[in-house]
Amino acid sequence: MAHSDCPVAIIMGSQSDWPTMKNAADILDTLGVGYEAKIISAHRTPDRMADFAKAARADGFKVIIAGAGGAAHLPGMTAAMTSLPVLGVPVQSRALSGQDSLLSIVQMPAGIPVGTLAIGRAGAVNAGLMAAAILATHDDDLATRLDAWRKAQSDSIALAPVDEEA
Numbered sequence: 001m002a003h004s005d006c007p008v009a010i011i012m013g014s015q016s017d018w019p020t021m022k023n024a025a026d027i028l029d030t031l032g033v034g035y036e037a038k039i040i041s042a043h044r045t046p047d048r049m050a051d052f053a054k055a056a057r058a059d060g061f062k063v064i065i066a067g068a069g070g071a072a073h074l075p076g077m078t079a080a081m082t083s084l085p086v087l088g089v090p091v092q093s094r095a096l097s098g099q100d101s102l103l104s105i106v107q108m109p110a111g112i113p114v115g116t117l118a119i120g121r122a123g124a125v126n127a128g129l130m131a132a133a134i135l136a137t138h139d140d141d142l143a144t145r146l147d148a149w150r151k152a153q154s155d156s157i158a159l160a161p162v163d164e165e166a
């Protein structure tokens, strides 16, 4: 059960997805956005997925970040059962380097959208940032924190490149 200070659900198909999906959790921690993280597999725990997705809005979630790898049906099937925004993170698979995950998540039929991010860490970080941006449309304090984070990122980028250690 979510509550008002925990607007984001981070769901993932397996424990093995957590090293990737933790990057979304970390950015939400940095921005002061509450979340719950859960293992929910479209294939291994379909009833858990349906129960979560159907109750997600009533439970108080505002945005769902869903990460999965391989035949990555979790984001799309979750989106089929809730009209909350679902952000999909393709986890980098061993067999096909996440190309399978990406295509499984991004190629949704018209009518059921999943906002699909990049494969792996970049996608998880950006899913966290995108979730914060969505919530910031109705939260000025969060918008200020998000803008400050982006400015700090810009300020951290050196103008001139340097030689790196081999």
Ligand code: RP5
Pocket (backbone or CB within 6 Å): 012, 013, 014, 015, 016, 017, 041, 043, 067, 068, 069, 070, 071, 091
């Ligand atoms: C997917 O299968 C999960 O999202 C994970 O990325 C992939 C492999 O799962 P494990 O076999 O590592 O549990 O459902």
